[in-house]
Structure formats: C-alpha cells, structure tokens
Amino acid sequence: MSATVFNWMSVLCYLVSGSGYVGFLTLRKPHLGRMATGFLALGLVIHFIALMRRAALIGSVPYGDLYGSISLFAWDLGLIYLGLELYLRQKSMSIFLLPIVIVLQAAFALFQRVPTEIDPWVKGWLFALHVNISVLAYAAFAISFIASVAYLIQHWRLRTHRPGRWSSLLPSLDLLERVNLTSVILGVGALSAGILTGVAWARRAWSHASHRWDAKITWSLLVLVIYALYIILQKRRGWRGQRSAWVAVGGFLVVLFSYTMVNLFFSRLHAYF
Amino acid sequence: MSLLVVGLNHRTAPIELREHVAFAPAQAREAIQQLTREGVLEEAVIVSTCNRSEVYGVSALERKAIAAVQSFVCQFHRVDPQRLNGAFYHYLEADAVRHLFRVAASLDSMVLGEPHILGQVRQAFSLALECRTTGLILNHLFQKAAQVGKRIRSETEIGLRPTSVSAVAVELATKIFGELGDRSVLVVGAGQMSQLTARGLAMRGARHITVTNRSFDRATALAKQVGGRALPWEQFMASLKTQDIVITSIQTDQYIIRHDVIEHMMSERNHRPLFLIDLGLPRNIDPDAERVYNVFLYNLDDLQSIAAQNRQEREKDIPKAERIIEEEVQKFMRWQESLSAVSTIKSLRFKAERIRQSELEAHLRKLGPLSDRQRNIITALTLAIVNKILHEPTVRLKQSADKRHLESIRYLFDLNDEE
Numbered sequence: 001m002s003a004t005v006f007n008w009m010s011v012l013c014y015l016v017s018g019s020g021y022v023g024f025l026t027l028r029k030p031h032l033g034r035m036a037t038g039f040l041a042l043g044l045v046i047h048f049i050a051l052m053r054r055a056a057l058i059g060s061v062p063y064g065d066l067y068g069s070i071s072l073f074a075w076d077l078g079l080i081y082l083g084l085e086l087y088l089r090q091k092s093m094s095i096f097l098l099p100i101v102i103v104l105q106a107a108f109a110l111f112q113r114v115p116t117e118i119d120p121w122v123k124g125w126l127f128a129l130h131v132n133i134s135v136l137a138y139a140a141f142a143i144s145f146i147a148s149v150a151y152l153i154q155h156w157r158l159r160t161h162r163p164g165r166w167s168s169l170l171p172s173l174d175l176l177e178r179v180n181l182t183s184v185i186l187g188v189g190a191l192s193a194g195i196l197t198g199v200a201w202a203r204r205a206w207s208h209a210s211h212r213w214d215a216k217i218t219w220s221l222l223v224l225v226i227y228a229l230y231i232i233l234q235k236r237r238g239w240r241g242q243r244s245a246w247v248a249v250g251g252f253l254v255v256l257f258s259y260t261m262v263n264l265f266f267s268r269l270h271a272y273f
Numbered sequence: 274m275s276l277l278v279v280g281l282n283h284r285t286a287p288i289e290l291r292e293h294v295a296f297a298p299a300q301a302r303e304a305i306q307q308l309t310r311e312g313v314l315e316e317a318v319i320v321s322t323c324n325r326s327e328v329y330g331v332s333a334l335e336r337k338a339i340a341a342v343q344s345f346v347c348q349f350h351r352v353d354p355q356r357l358n359g360a361f362y363h364y365l366e367a368d369a370v371r372h373l374f375r376v377a378a379s380l381d382s383m384v385l386g387e388p389h390i391l392g393q394v395r396q397a398f399s400l401a402l403e404c405r406t407t408g409l410i411l412n413h414l415f416q417k418a419a420q421v422g423k424r425i426r427s428e429t430e431i432g433l434r435p436t437s438v439s440a441v442a443v444e445l446a447t448k449i450f451g452e453l454g455d456r457s458v459l460v461v462g463a464g465q466m467s468q469l470t471a472r473g474l475a476m477r478g479a480r481h482i483t484v485t486n487r488s489f490d491r492a493t494a495l496a497k498q499v500g501g502r503a504l505p506w507e508q509f510m511a512s513l514k515t516q517d518i519v520i521t522s523i524q525t526d527q528y529i530i531r532h533d534v535i536e537h538m539m540s541e542r543n544h545r546p547l548f549l550i551d552l553g554l555p556r557n558i559d560p561d562a563e564r565v566y567n568v569f570l571y572n573l574d575d576l577q578s579i580a581a582q583n584r585q586e587r588e589k590d591i592p593k594a595e596r597i598i599e600e601e602v603q604k605f606m607r608w609q610e611s612l613s614a615v616s617t618i619k620s621l622r623f624k625a626e627r628i629r630q631s632e633l634e635a636h637l638r639k640l641g642p643l644s645d646r647q648r649n650i651i652t653a654l655t656l657a658i659v660n661k662i663l664h665e666p667t668v669r670l671k672q673s674a675d676k677r678h679l680e681s682i683r684y685l686f687d688l689n690d691e692e
Contacts, residue, residue, distance in 0.1 A: 029428055030427060161575045168444075175451045241566075243566075
C-alpha cells in the first residue's frame with residue numbers, strides 16, 4: 001500500500017477517535033471513551049507506518065520537508081496526549097487536542113508531495129536527532145498551551161460562580177497546573193537539547209561562518225526565556241495560577257510565530273521548523 | 274403466575290406511617306420467609322428504606338395476592354389497616370417491572386438521582402437470595418434492576434452533579450485542589466451545614482481538619498465527629514494562613530474575616546489558592562475578599578443557586594432515563610413471555626421443522642431423480658421422526674408448571690433467537 005493510503009487511514013482513525021471523545025464527554029457512555037482511546041492508539045500506529053513508508057520512499061528522513069515535519073509534529077502531539085491520558089486517567093483534554101492533530105495530519109495527507117530532490121545535508125543521525133528533539137519540544141509546548149486554555153476556562157467558571165458543565169468536564173485547577181508545568185519542563189529540556197544538536201550539526205555540515213548563526217536560534221532562545229520565566233513565576237507570589245497560565249499561552253504564540261513566520265521570512269537554514 | 278409489587282413510599286404515606294411499616298433487615302428476613310412459607314407468594318423480596326417499604330413477589334393467586342400481601346404487612350407490623358387506607362399502591366406485571374427499574378434508577382426517590390437506593394435494592398435482593406425466597410423470575414428481575422440503575426447512572430446526568438449545598442461545596446473543592454489529602458481545612462463555627470461539608474471533605478480524603486468555635490466544647494465535639502482537632506477561638510485568625518479551605522458559619526452581625534486580612538494573608542502564603550466557603554447568614558466573610566488573586570469565595574446563595582441549577586439539569590435527563598427504562602421493561606417482558614410453555618413449544622417445533630426441511634432438500638438432491646411416490650415416502654419419514662421425537666417433550670412442557678424446565682429446553686436447544 002502506498003504511503004497516501006496510510007496517511008488517510010490515520011486521519012480516519014483520528015476522526016473516529018475525536019468523535020468518540022466528543023460522544024463520550026457529552027453522552028457519558030464509557031465504551032465510547034474506550035473506543036476513542038483505542039482508535040487514537042491505532043491512528044498513531046498507522047501514522048507511524050506512514051512516516052516509515054515515506055522515509056523508505058524518499059530514502060531519507062520523512063521530515064526533510066515542511067509537510068513531513070508537520071506530520072511528525074502531529075504524531076508527537078498525539079503520542080504525548082495518549083501518555084498523559086493513560087497516566088492521569090483524564091480524557092477531557094482530548095476535545096482540544098484531537099482537532100489539532102486531525103487538521104495537521106489531514107493537511108499533510110492532502111497537500112504533501114514526495115520531494116524529488118533531497119538536500120544532501122539532510123542526512124545523518126545528528127540531523128535526525130536535532131529534528132526529533134525539537135519537534136518533541138514543540139509538541140510539549142502545544143500540550144502546555146492546551147492545559148493553559150483548559151486552566152483559564154476552569155478558573156473563569158469557578159471565579160464567576162458558574163461551574164456548570166465545563167467545570168465538571170475539565171480536570172481540577174491543581175492537575176492542569178501540574179500538567180502545564182511538566183510539559184513546559186519537558187519542552188524546555190528538549191528545546192535546549194534541540195538547539196545544541198542543531199548547532200553541532202551546523203558546524204559539521206558547513207564550515208562557512210555565516211551559517212553558524214540563524215534567526216531561528218534567536219527566536220528559539222526567546223521561547224526558552226519565556227518558558228523559563230514561566231517555570232520561575234510558577235513558584236512566585238502573585239503569579240501562580242491564572243497569570244502564569246497566560247504566560248504559557250504567550251509562550252506558545254511565540255512558538256507558533258517562530259514555526260511559521262520566522263521559517264518563511266527570516267531564517268535561511270530552517271525551511272520547515 | 275403474576276409478578277407484583279405492593280408498597281408505600283414518601284409520596285403516599287407520611288413519615289410517621291412509614292416508620293411503622295419499615296422492615297429492619299431481620300424483620301425483612303422473617304417476613305419474606307413467612308410470605309413464601311404460607312403460600313401467599315412463590316417468590317418474595319422486600320425493599321425497605323426510610324422512604325419506602327415494598328414487597329415484590331411472584332404469585333399464583335394473581336390479583337388476590339395484592340390484598341393478601343397488604344393484610345400481611347398490617348398484621349406483621351400490628352398496624353390498623355384503616356390507617357394505611359390509601360397509602361398502599363400496587364403494580365402488576367410490566368408496571369411492577371417498570372416500578373422497580375424506576376426505583377433502582379432513583380427516579381422515584383425523594384431526591385432525584387440520589388446514589389444510595391441502588392445499593393439498598395441490591396442488599397434487599399441479596400438478603401432474599403440468602404433466605405432462598407427468590408426464584409427464576411425475581412432473580413432475573415433484580416439482576417436487571419441493578420443493571421438498569423447502573424446504566425442510567427452512567428448514561429444520563431441524573432445523579433451526576435451534586436444537588437445539596439454541602440455536596441456542591443465539596444465538588445468545588447475537588448475542582449480547585451484535585452486530591453484533598455494534603456489540604457488543610459478549617460471549620461469556623463459548628464453549624465449543621467458546616468458539619469456536613471466538613472464530613473463531605475473528609476470523605477473525599479481531607480485529613481487535616483481543624484475546628485474552632487466560640488465554645489471550645491462544641492468545637493471539640495464536632496472535631497471528634499469529623500476526625501479533626503479542635504482549636505481555641507482566639508487562635509484561629511493566626512492559623513488562617515496555613516489553611517486551603519475555610520468554612521464559616523457563625524452568628525454575627527459583622528464580618529469575622531475582613532478583606533484586608535485575606536489580602537495580607539494571601540501574600541504571606543505565596544498566593545496558593547484559597548477556597549472560602551461562607552455558610553453564615555448574615556455573611557461572615559467580607560465579599561470584597563473575592564477580588565483577591567487566587568481566592569475563591571462562595572456564600573450560601575452561590576452554593577444554593579448552583580445546587581438548584583444542578584437539580585434542573587438532573588430533571589432535564591428524566592425523559593432519557595424513562596426511555597432507557599421502557600426499553601429494558603420491554604426486554605424483560607419478552608424474556609418472561611419466552612418462558613411461557615406455548616411460545617417455547619412453538620420455537621422448538623419451528624427449529625425442528627427448519628432443520629427437517631433443509632436436511633430433506635439436501636439429501637433429495639444427492640439421491641437424484643426419484644418417482645413422486647418415493648419422494649413422498651421419504652418426506653413422510655422425516656415428518657414422522659421429528660414428530661415422534663417432539664411428541665413427549667411437547668406434552669410434558671404443556672403439563673409442567675415449572676418454569677425451570679422451559680428455561681432448560683430453551684438453553685439446550687438454543688431457542689432464544691428463534692421466533
């Protein structure tokens with residue numbers, strides 16, 4: 001079977017899973033929840049096969065172009081979410097997450113072209129490590145973003161004395177805060193490692209000095225600073241809770257900017273991430 | 274044979290009357306044994322809670338059993354039947370099934386969706402099982418009732434969100450703090466509502482509960498009840514900053530906790546979230562405290578209006594629950610119907626006939642060209658064998674009153690899908 005078939009099969013699994021989650025959360029049928037988790041896991045397996053197929057087709061890493069990196073990002077996102085769901089026994093964040101995974105993977109399946117020409121330097125274990133770690137960091141930041149939004153909604157409902165359906169659906173403030181902090185720490189660690197491996201790889205790949213610095217590094221450092229600030233503020237008086245959740249939201253907006261605008265207009269070396 | 278229920282509940286009888294005819298477990302044991310021994314009922318289960326006393330039974334006396342059970346209950350509790358006039362209700366067959374399902378699903382409870390009734394129904398059934406006063410029908414009925422109750426709890430929002438002030442407060446606490454194990458709770462004043470709330474928090478895992486009151490003795494008494502420790506009134510302001518949840522219910526005409534105190538305290542405790550539950554009337558906590566960062570302040574009105582809203586939400590799901598119940602009642606009635614001798618014989622013969630025809634066809638094809646006479650003889654042969662074999666079971670099933678035989682036949686011949 002071609003990679004395209006696997007791509008669409010994974011999208012289909014995510015769609016079924018997503019509607020299962022919505023059904024579970026609104027109709028409260030336990031088997032729908034189990035089905036949703038099952039289809040998410042199945043989708044991730046098929047998605048992984050699709051990535052491997054693509055790699056075989058290209059004869060290189062499957063994320064050597066923008067589409068491939070989007071697909072890898074969606075896969076990381078789904079995987080981290082699944083881990084969180086099983087660990088916390090909490091399915092309610094799926095309603096924020098699955099739409100993102102579905103849109104990304106569907107866009108990939110729809111628009112992807114298998115690159116005919118591969119840059120010769122897009123090879124080697126250091127490059128693979130650099131990309132995988134960096135994408136993992138972005139996925140962790142996305143999870144932190146979702147937890148922050150959920151936190152802000154829960155906080156707003158509780159403060160306005162109208163808990164209602166939203167409040168009973170979403171996890172506790174305490175839990176959301178911990179999910180947020182955990183994923184930010186994971187993200188900061190991964191991004192730091194990503195920057196280091198990136199620099200090391202660049203030194204190997206090019207001897208030319210002008211290739212040593214890139215706008216992407218500046219932006220990534222900014223992202224690091226914001227999230228480091230988040231970690232520090234978490235423990236600070238007057239900042240824990242709602243205010244630091246906004247900082248995490250801000251951090252993710254910078255990540256999005258760095259992912260899109262910086263790649264397109266400012267960076268010479270980072271076409272895709 | 275008919276399935277019936279006779280009983281009274283909070284809608285038909287006042288508490289004074291319900292008290293008189295309530296069955297404690299030992300009494301229920303005695304009563305169901307008597308009922309079955311004396312032949313009033315073939316099978317019997319008594320469901321008795323503070324809101325209802327109900328006798329479920331299967332009886333050959335049909336409608337006469339209703340009056341018999343009623344007078345049995347009066348005699349058993351030595352109550353003048355005149356007093357219970359109009360308090361008894363009864364349902365037969367599908368209506369009785371529906372009634373039990375509604376009871377188990379807590380649709381018939383005083384507080385819609387309250388969680389205890391399902392356990393009480395289960396207990397009533399296991400008591401009857403122990404006493405061997407149940408049989409094929411009530412076993413199936415009560416197992417189904419437990420399933421229906423569970424199904425409605427999981428598929429509808431009846432019983433989902435709390436409808437009492439204390440339960441709403443506990444729910445909010447878990448939405449703010451998650452696990453309550455390591456959170457500190459301070460109860461200021463020993464009112465009944467704060468007592469209920471503190472007990473609810475303790476049930477959800479809160480281990481550090483402190484109680485303070487103007488009278489130290491009352492504080493000590495309440496602390497003992499909720500498994501906490503008592504604190505002298507003079508010290509409670511100082512202990513505020515170490516608390517996560519504070520419940521107040523003091524008779525006072527001025528705020529006992531002012532907003533600037535909260536503000537100061539929050540900065541001392543690093544702005545960890547603080548949940549203030551003001552159950553006092555007039556209010557005990559300055560409402561401005563709500564504006565302080567990470568403070569969640571709820572007063573009695575807030576909690577009551579959430580409770581009322583949740584109650585409405587529960588009521589919205591009643592039609593959905595009723596639909597589920599109707600579906601399950603139909604299923605139960607079909608099962609019971611299948612136990613009748615006529616339908617079992619019909620299914621058995623239908624199955625045999627189907628096998629005969631398909632086998633006959635297949636073998637005639639193998640034999641090749643035959644004369645009409647030969648063909649007729651073979652057909653008659655198959656008919657004769659099937660009829661001879663089925664004759665005895667048919668006659669015996671018609672004669673037997675024992676439903677277990679029907680059940681066995683249905684099981685052995687796998688008749689449950691046959692129409």
